[in-house]
Structure formats: C-alpha cells, structure tokens
Amino acid sequence: MKPSSMPMRLAAMDFFRDHITYLIFLAITLYFVLFAPHFASVSTASAVLRITAIVSVMAIGMTFVIICGEIDLSVGSVASFSGMIGALLLDQNVPTYVAALLVLGAGAAIGAVSGLLVTKLRIPSFLVTLGMLSIFSGLALTITGTRPVSIVDDDFSNLFWNGSFLGIQAPIWWTIVLTAAGYYLLHQMPYGRRVYATGGNAVAARFSGVRTDGVKIFAFVLCGMTASLAGLMLAARSTAGNPSLGSGLELDVIAAVIIGGTSLFGGYGSIVGSVVGAIFIGILGFGLLVLGLSTSIQEVVKGAIIIIAVSLNRR
Amino acid sequence: MAEAKTSTSRNAIVAMQRISKSFGANRVLSNVSFEVMAGETHALLGENGAGKSTLMKILMGAYQTDEGRILFAGEDVTALSLRERIDRGIAMIFQELSVLPNRSVAENLFILREPLAYGLRVDARKMVRDAKALIERYAFSLDASARVGDLAFAQRQMVEILKAISRGAKLLVMDEPTSSLTIHEEETLFRTIGQLKQNGIGIVYISHRMADVLRLSDRISIIKDGRLVGPLDPGSTSIEQIAAMMSRPKGEASLPTAAAPAKRPPATPVGTPALEVRSLATSRKLSDVSFSIDPGEIVGLAGLVGSGRSTLGKALFGILPDVSGHIAVEGEPVRPSSVSRAITAGIALVPEDRRLEGLVGGRSIEENLSLPRLSDFSLAGPFGPMAKARITALFRQYRDDLNILCRGPLQKAQELSGGNQQKIVFAKWLAMKPKLLILDEPTSGVDVNAKRDMRELVRRTANDGVAVLLISSELEELLELSDRILVMAQGRITRSIGSAHDEAGLRALLQAEAARQSSARTQGVAA
Numbered sequence: 051m052k053p054s055s056m057p058m059r060l061a062a063m064d065f066f067r068d069h070i071t072y073l074i075f076l077a078i079t080l081y082f083v084l085f086a087p088h089f090a091s092v093s094t095a096s097a098v099l100r101i102t103a104i105v106s107v108m109a110i111g112m113t114f115v116i117i118c119g120e121i122d123l124s125v126g127s128v129a130s131f132s133g134m135i136g137a138l139l140l141d142q143n144v145p146t147y148v149a150a151l152l153v154l155g156a157g158a159a160i161g162a163v164s165g166l167l168v169t170k171l172r173i174p175s176f177l178v179t180l181g182m183l184s185i186f187s188g189l190a191l192t193i194t195g196t197r198p199v200s201i202v203d204d205d206f207s208n209l210f211w212n213g214s215f216l217g218i219q220a221p222i223w224w225t226i227v228l229t230a231a232g233y234y235l236l237h238q239m240p241y242g243r244r245v246y247a248t249g250g251n252a253v254a255a256r257f258s259g260v261r262t263d264g265v266k267i268f269a270f271v272l273c274g275m276t277a278s279l280a281g282l283m284l285a286a287r288s289t290a291g292n293p294s295l296g297s298g299l300e301l302d303v304i305a306a307v308i309i310g311g312t313s314l315f316g317g318y319g320s321i322v323g324s325v326v327g328a329i330f331i332g333i334l335g336f337g338l339l340v341l342g343l344s345t346s347i348q349e350v351v352k353g354a355i356i357i358i359a360v361s362l363n364r365r
Numbered sequence: 366m367a368e369a370k371t372s373t374s375r376n377a378i379v380a381m382q383r384i385s386k387s388f389g390a391n392r393v394l395s396n397v398s399f400e401v402m403a404g405e406t407h408a409l410l411g412e413n414g415a416g417k418s419t420l421m422k423i424l425m426g427a428y429q430t431d432e433g434r435i436l437f438a439g440e441d442v443t444a445l446s447l448r449e450r451i452d453r454g455i456a457m458i459f460q461e462l463s464v465l466p467n468r469s470v471a472e473n474l475f476i477l478r479e480p481l482a483y484g485l486r487v488d489a490r491k492m493v494r495d496a497k498a499l500i501e502r503y504a505f506s507l508d509a510s511a512r513v514g515d516l517a518f519a520q521r522q523m524v525e526i527l528k529a530i531s532r533g534a535k536l537l538v539m540d541e542p543t544s545s546l547t548i549h550e551e552e553t554l555f556r557t558i559g560q561l562k563q564n565g566i567g568i569v570y571i572s573h574r575m576a577d578v579l580r581l582s583d584r585i586s587i588i589k590d591g592r593l594v595g596p597l598d599p600g601s602t603s604i605e606q607i608a609a610m611m612s613r614p615k616g617e618a619s620l621p622t623a624a625a626p627a628k629r630p631p632a633t634p635v636g637t638p639a640l641e642v643r644s645l646a647t648s649r650k651l652s653d654v655s656f657s658i659d660p661g662e663i664v665g666l667a668g669l670v671g672s673g674r675s676t677l678g679k680a681l682f683g684i685l686p687d688v689s690g691h692i693a694v695e696g697e698p699v700r701p702s703s704v705s706r707a708i709t710a711g712i713a714l715v716p717e718d719r720r721l722e723g724l725v726g727g728r729s730i731e732e733n734l735s736l737p738r739l740s741d742f743s744l745a746g747p748f749g750p751m752a753k754a755r756i757t758a759l760f761r762q763y764r765d766d767l768n769i770l771c772r773g774p775l776q777k778a779q780e781l782s783g784g785n786q787q788k789i790v791f792a793k794w795l796a797m798k799p800k801l802l803i804l805d806e807p808t809s810g811v812d813v814n815a816k817r818d819m820r821e822l823v824r825r826t827a828n829d830g831v832a833v834l835l836i837s838s839e840l841e842e843l844l845e846l847s848d849r850i851l852v853m854a855q856g857r858i859t860r861s862i863g864s865a866h867d868e869a870g871l872r873a874l875l876q877a878e879a880a881r882q883s884s885a886r887t888q889g890v891a892a
Contacts, residue, residue: 238750240739247736250725256684257722258736258793259708317727 082337102332103221109306109324110232111276114269119249119316120175124182125277129296131190132281137199137291146205161274165267190293198292210286232321249316378567383433397593401567408578411588412812426450456529457538466514471496519550538569575604637696639832645690650676658832665847673856678803682714683707711800723790726779763792784815854878
C-alpha cells in the first residue's frame with residue numbers, strides 16, 4: 051500500500067460517511083425525476099419548497115435546542131396556538147405587523163417558560179415540553195371552543211404565505227431568511243460556539259464560564275419563536291386560525307433535524323443539514339403522492355426511509 | 366540493568382511476537398515483542414502517545430495487528446475477536462470502572478450468568494452465597510450484599526477485578542489503577558495484586574507512578590516511539606534511569622532531575638496581595654478559610670483526599686452555589702458563586718478532571734481554547750461574527766509556546782493524549798491573562814516528561830507575576846514548586862509551612878493534621 055493513497059482514501063470515505071444522507075437524498079430525488087411524471091420542473095420545485103417551508107422554519111429553531119442536548123416536543127401545538135391567537139388579534143382589528151410581533155413574542159415567552167423549567171427546576175426537557183404540548187393544544191382548542199377563526203387581512207396572507215417578492219414566494223423567502231439568520235447565529239457568532247459547548251460537555255462549558263442555563267433558555271426561546279412563525283404561516287396558508295393546524299408537526303421537525311446530521315445527544319449538528327432534512331421529507335411525501343401512492347402507504351414508506359437514513363448517518 | 370532476552374518461554378500466559386501496526390502512513394508500533402508469565406506483574410511504561418494503548422488494544426483484539434502474532438496459553442489467538450479473547454481469559458480493568466452502582470456486589474459479579482431457580486427465577490440467595498465463596502477464595506475484603514455505589518473506589522475496583530477473574534480471566538490489563546485511589550486504598554490494591562499473583566494470574570500494569578511500578582512489578586518494559594525497550598529488572602534500575610529511557614531524544618530534556626529550575630528569590634514585600642480570602646465557607650465542606658497569595662507566589666495546598674482542597678479551588682472560582690465569605694483579587698472584592706464574575710476578576714481554574722470538567726472533547730482544539738473569552742473574539746460588537754483568524758493565531762501561539770503535539774487547530778480535543786489535553790486546558794486560561802491561577806492536580810495522569818513541561822510552565826507563569834494556587838496529591842511536586850504550603854484537613858486550613866520539609870515529613874504531617882481535626886470534630890459532636 052502506498053503511503054500517500056491511504057489518507058486520500060480515508061478522506062474520501064470520511065466525506066462519504068458524513069454526507070451519506072445527502073447521497074440518499076440525491077438518489078431518491080433522481081428516482082422521482084426519472085419515474086414520477088413531470089417531477090423535474092420549476093413548479094414542482096417551488097411546490098416542494100412551499101410545502102416544506104413550515105417544517106424548515108421550525109427545524110431551524112429546533113436545531114439549537116437539540117444541539118444543546120435537549121428536545122422540544124411542543125412546537126406543533128405552539129404553532130397551532132400561535133395561529134389561533136394571530137387570527138383572533140386580526141379579528142380584533144389589531145394592525146397586521148403588531149399582531150405578528152405579539153404572536154412571535156408569545157412564542158418566545160412560551161419557549162422561555164419551557165427553558166426555565168428545564169434549567170432551573172431541572173426537569174428533563176422531554177417531560178416539560180410533553181406537558182407544554184398538551185397545554186397548548188388544549189388552549190388552542192379552548193380559546194374559541196374549537197371553532198376556527200377566519201382571516202380576512204390580505205396583508206397578513208401576503209406577508210406569510212400568498213405574496214411573492216422578486217418572483218419568489220413568501221414561504222420560500224421565510225425559509226431563506228431564517229436559514230441565513232440561523233446559520234449566522236450558530237456558525238458565525240459566539241452564541242453558536244456556546245451552544246456546541248453546552249451540548250458537547252455542559253460541565254466543561256460551565257467550568258469555562260459559559261452560562262449553560264442561559265444558553266439553553268435562549269435556545270428554547272428561538273425554538274418557540276420559529277414555532278410561532280410557522281403558526282402564522284400555517285394560518286396565512288389556510289386564511290384561518292385553526293386549532294389543529296400544527297398537530298403532529300413536531301415529529302416531522304425532529305426527524306428533519308436528525309436526518310440533517312444533528313446528534314440527538316447534543317454537541318453536533320448544522321442549520322443547513324436541518325433544512326436539507328426538511329426538504330428531504332418534503333420531496334419524499336410529494337414524490338410518493340405524484341407516483342400515486344395512497345396517503346396511508348406514504349406514511350409507511352416515509353417512516354421506513356427516515357429510519358434507514360438516520361441509521362446510516364449515525365455517529 | 367538486566368536485559369533479559371527471553372525466547373518464547375513455555376509458561377508465558379501471553380506472548381505478543383513481533384507486533385507492528387500502522388495507521389495510514391503513521392507507524393505506531395514496530396516489531397514489538399511483549400510477554401507475561403503466569404503469576405507475574407509486568408509493568409508497561411511509556412509517554413503518552415508512545416504506543417502503549419495501541420499495543421493493549423491489539424492484545425484485547427480491538428485492533429488487528431499488521432504483522433506478528435499473539436499466543437495466549439500457547440495457542441495462536443491473532444485472528445480471534447475481542448469477544449472470543451475475553452472468553453479465553455484476557456480481561457482489561459478500565460480506568461472508568463464498568464460496575465453497576467445501583468446493584469449489589471453479588472449482582473455485579475454474576476451479571477448475565479445469574480444462578481437460576483425453578484421457573485427461570487433468579488436465585489438471589491445462591492447468588493449471594495456464591496459471591497461470598499468467591500470473595501473468600503481470593504481473600505478480598507468485600508461484603509457480597511453491599512450496594513456497589515456505597516463502596517469506596519478501591520472496593521469497586523475489587524468488584525471489577527473479581528468479576529473478571531471469576532469469569533476465568535488469566536491475564537488482567539490494569540490501566541492506571543491507582544489514579545483514583547487514596548493512599549490507604551492503594552495499599553489495598555497492592556495487596557489484591559499480590560493475591561492475584563499467588564493464584565497464577567498474569568498482570569499487565571500500566572502506570573505513570575514510577576515508585577509503585579518499581580515496588581510492584583517483576584519486570585518492566587518501556588515503549589518509546591513504537592519500539593519496546595527491555596524487559597528490565599526493577600531490582601537493578603532506578604526512577605532516573607527509567608525516566609531517561611522514556612524521554613524522546615530532544616535536546617537536553619533527557620534527565621528530569623537535573624534541570625529543576627531554581628525557586629524565585631525570597632518574596633519582595635508588595636502592596637496588595639493578588640488574592641485575599643477571609644472566612645470563606647460553604648454549607649457542607651469548608652469552614653472559616655482565610656489566606657492570601659502575593660503576585661508571583663506559588664502557594665501549595667496539601668491535604669488528604671476529602672480534606673476540601675478541590676472544594677476550595679471550586680469555591681474561589683465561583684462554581685459552587687453556596688459560598689459565603691470575602692474574596693478579593695488585587696484588593697477588588699469578587700462576589701462569590703458566579704463563574705463569570707470570577708473570570709472577569711482574573712481567576713482561572715484548571716480543573717481536576719480534564720475530560721469531564723476541562724474540555725469539550727467532541728469539539729476542536731480551537732473552539733476549546735476560545736471558549737472562556739468568546740465575546741472578545743467577536744468582530745464589530747456583540748452581534749458581529751467570530752474573528753476566526755484571530756482564534757487560529759491564538760492557537761498557533763500556544764501550540765508553539767507550550768509545545769502542544771496535534772494535527773492542527775480543528776483536531777478534536779478528545780483525540781489528543783492526556784498531557785496535550787492538559788496543555789490545552791492550561792493554554793485556555795493563560796490566554797485570559799489571569800491574576801490568580803488555580804491548578805487542581807495539574808499533572809495527574811500525564812507522563813513524566815509532560816509532567817516536567819507542566820511544572821516548568823507553572824514556574825514560568827508565576828514568574829510573569831501570576832499568583833498560583835497549586836492543589837496536588839504529589840507531595841514531591843508541592844515541595845518542588847511551592848514557595849509556601851498550606852495544609853488542609855476537614856475543610857479548614859490548619860497550618861502554613863515553608864517548603865523546608867522533605868516528602869516523608871510532609872506526609873506524616875498531613876496524616877497527623879487529619880487525625881487531629883477529626884478527633885477535634887468528634888469531641889465537638891460529643892460535647
């Protein structure tokens with residue numbers, strides 16, 4: 051064996067292993083391009099991106115929480131709840147932007163409460179956010195006695211879903227903007243380094259002067275805000291606040307983050323990976339739909355492919 | 366020095382013959398032959414990164430050797446897997462013990478092969494009986510029904526050893542078995558090793574503590590740059606000789622005792638002390654601790670394990686929540702119980718447990734180095750991006766300055782050897798330009814030469830005007846480095862002594878102080 055060939059081959063294998071989900075992703079996309087009718091088109095691409103925007107946005111916030119070594123199961127019900135209060139605020143003639151900011155603030159507050167319970171009372175985040183999931187899905191239903199609230203505010207619908215700017219639709223803009231912001235925060239700013247240190251070894255981080263509690267609380271705040279933004283997008287899409295809009299989304303969001311290579315035990319992960327994970331799930335769903343599979347079979351295939359992807363991507 | 370050239374002896378339990386191993390272009394072991402007889406303790410020494418652990422991983426079957434073969438009890442086991450080798454009787458006692466703390470000694474001993482009664486029930490009584498018989502057979506002092514978590518560390522180690530030999534282990538590999546033991550417990554371990562030898566079990570003993578090695582082992586082998594030196598006869602060699610053999614030929618650095626740097630000149634009286642502590646206490650461990658350290662002074666903190674030395678270090682660093690009392694750095698009071706305040710005030714702590722408290726192992730060297738002062742590295746205010754070039758420059762400076770062996774700034778911290786990891790932790794705090802540096806066992810688990818590097822570094826840091834609080838269990842280290850030694854017992858500082866004592870005198874003093882304090886405490890309770 052020549053001494054120089056070995057590191058080259060090792061490096062290639064490393065690359066292959068680190069990016070295995072991307073390869074599966076490309077393979078599956080290629081399969082749909084070849085076998086699903088009219089799959090390779092701009093309209094398909096933008097449809098997929100629009101469908102996945104909501105999961106992408108939530109996955110970006112979730113990435114921070116999971117890298118910290120925690121989990122947030124409440125994002126789906128927080129999204130439903132946010133959509134509801136957004137619709138109710140608009141119904142009360144609160145100006146569009148004020149309503150949107152109030153809803154984002156509520157999302158941040160919910161995240162802060164989860165974060166405080168996790169860090170100060172030392173309750174595992176799985177339990178805290180399981181409780182929050184129940185509380186906010188219940189509250190979303192209770193506010194109006196399970197009735198949806200319709201939204202007639204066009205500014206609102208355009209801002210969060212129906213509008214477009216420079217030929218790109220609003221949900222895709224939100225994905226791009228949040229990916230860039232999340233990337234900057236996690237990979238460029240000091241806060242991101244603290245997130246990795248907290249998830250990698252919380253004790254050593256504390257011994258280095260990192261306020262790990264604060265880092266985690268802020269991660270939950272980010273996650274709550276992205277969940278409420280997703281709630282506004284969901285409400286704008288259906289032009290109504292509906293108490294069950296976001297239910298079950300947490301599973302897709304967590305799957306997207308893990309498929310994207312973030313470790314469920316914390317310490318490793320990336321923003322772009324999570325967004326790619328979300329798009330992966332979206333393409334899978336859309337492609338299976340175009341192939342004509344029933345929704346129930348789709349779920350089975352989707353679940354199996356997610357397990358395979360994650361098992362190949364294990365650290 | 367007897368260089369016993371043994372051709373595969375008949376009663377060798379294990380014989381590793383002409384082992385070579387490369388990782389990529391990097392040749393880690395070349396042509397190493399190593400054997401252990403029945404009832405023999407064979408010590409294996411070497412600097413961190415010399416190839417000791419690679420050799421042991423090849424022995425266990427975690428790595429396959431490139432060349433050579435391994436005979437176990439006369440049979441070729443080179444092709445066998447880790448599992449199969451454990452079944453044949455090769456066992457490793459790890460530094461981090463693998464016992465279940467919440468279960469009893471008996472349950473730990475018989476895990477996965479519990480004696481069964483009718484109906485596939487676990488026969489708990491028989492298990493305890495069998496465990497007792499086993500404990501008696503090897504004359505260990507253990508209670509079969511005690512919960513393992515309640516035992517002292519040395520006894521947990523006994524459980525681990527007993528578990529291995531009760532499964533038929535004929536060869537035990539012990540990697541730094543004394544690193545977590547107190548002086549008393551070490552004696553227990555040494556007696557255990559004696560028992561094992563009498564029962565014909567071979568032992569590979571890996572340790573950095575030369576005195577123990579000389580005392581315990583029947584033969585000593587040294588690995589240096591992937592080659593084996595020896596075996597040597599411990600009766601006809603000395604610590605100095607072994608240290609010289611282990612060190613890499615690098616300039617004048619071959620004789621550690623020769624170049625002990627001189628102590629600083631007698632302290633010049635200065636204005637404000639670098640650190641002043643008055644009536645420091647925590648709710649459980651410390652009470653009424655007062656002392657001060659001048660800039661450039663090295664103050665040693667001696668005491669037995671459990672005397673509160675590490676607690677004091679952590680209390681000063683603000684990582685304990687319930688600290689009361691007065692702390693001042695250069696005259697400025699520092700509010701206790703806040704790490705960030707302590708860091709801002711100029712207090713730095715190199716903690717005892719490097720892997721748990723010192724480093725984020727899965728992240729890069731660079732990230733670890735910059736962690737305590739991330740905000741200083743952000744460009745354009747608090748919302749700016751990280752100045753990555755400046756962090757890399759910091760890395761280069763300390764790599765060269767402290768002689769850190771690594772592949773580059775992005776290498777993961779956990780991939781480095783113990784000594785180099787410790788240098789990273791050190792560098793992380795030196796970069797903060799601290800006024801007070803607290804070192805908690807800075808040289809534990811690093812090899813002789815890294816030890817010497819660390820000690821020189823401590824001296825150098827103090828000469829730059831940094832006050833140093835040195836916590837160490839190695840009395841010789843305290844005596845060599847400190848200008849003054851404080852003795853702790855039962856959470857109090859009981860004595861302050863100049864470093865005129867010798868090692869034996871200091872050890873006797875520590876034992877006496879501990880005894881005095883604990884009897885004082887018992888009387889206090891009785892009154």
